[in-house]
Amino acid sequence: MKHFALMTTLLLAPLAVLAADSKSEPASGAAAGFNRIKSLVGEWQADTTMGKARLTLELVASGTAILERESIGDMPPMITMYHLDGNRLLLTHYCMVGNQPRMQAQNYDPATKEIKFQFVDATNLPSANAAHMHSATFRFIDDQHFKSAWDFYDGGKPKETHAAEYTRVR
Numbered sequence: 001m002k003h004f005a006l007m008t009t010l011l012l013a014p015l016a017v018l019a020a021d022s023k024s025e026p027a028s029g030a031a032a033g034f035n036r037i038k039s040l041v042g043e044w045q046a047d048t049t050m051g052k053a054r055l056t057l058e059l060v061a062s063g064t065a066i067l068e069r070e071s072i073g074d075m076p077p078m079i080t081m082y083h084l085d086g087n088r089l090l091l092t093h094y095c096m097v098g099n100q101p102r103m104q105a106q107n108y109d110p111a112t113k114e115i116k117f118q119f120v121d122a123t124n125l126p127s128a129n130a131a132h133m134h135s136a137t138f139r140f141i142d143d144q145h146f147k148s149a150w151d152f153y154d155g156g157k158p159k160e161t162h163a164a165e166y167t168r169v170r
Contacts, residue, residue, distance in 0.1 A: 029107025030089040033115045036108050036140060037066055037082050037089075044146075046164035048072060053164050091117055093133050099124040101133045113140040129156040144168045 037057075044055040051073025060067045066082040079094040089105035103117035117136040125132055134153040140146045149163040 028087050030084055030087050030105065033089045033105050033108035034066075034082065034084050036115065037138070039140075039143070040146065041066070043169040044166040045169050046166045048162070048164045050075065050162070053166070055166060089115075090120070091136070095133055097131050099130070099132050101125070103136060114138065131159070134158070
């Protein structure tokens, strides 16, 4: 019986090592993107054509989601949530136009320092032609600056891009 226990332990040990090693594997593209967005936690501001923009990003839900609060001038504030879903990086944007587009990121590209999100679906969107944010691109300049560009669609096609270069406040 002792030999059986020893043999079982010896046979299962390599599996335990493999399981431990899988936790130390390099982050997937989605995880790398999530970690890059995590680096933005703090307060930011930008001058935009619509007024002074202020962003606050914070980790929530035990670090599994990032909550972004955005206010621009006198416009109603908006929220964007970022989170991993398996090997996908998703965002949900709670927009002032009353819908909630969901977008999926392409992998974070360290060469261009960009993450591009593309429309997946939305809640409270009566049709594909209704006005909504359709895509977003983030370019990380350095630890104190990043650029964002959000593409707004109306009538099923691009209407305008809301772009800003943010500077870290805290």
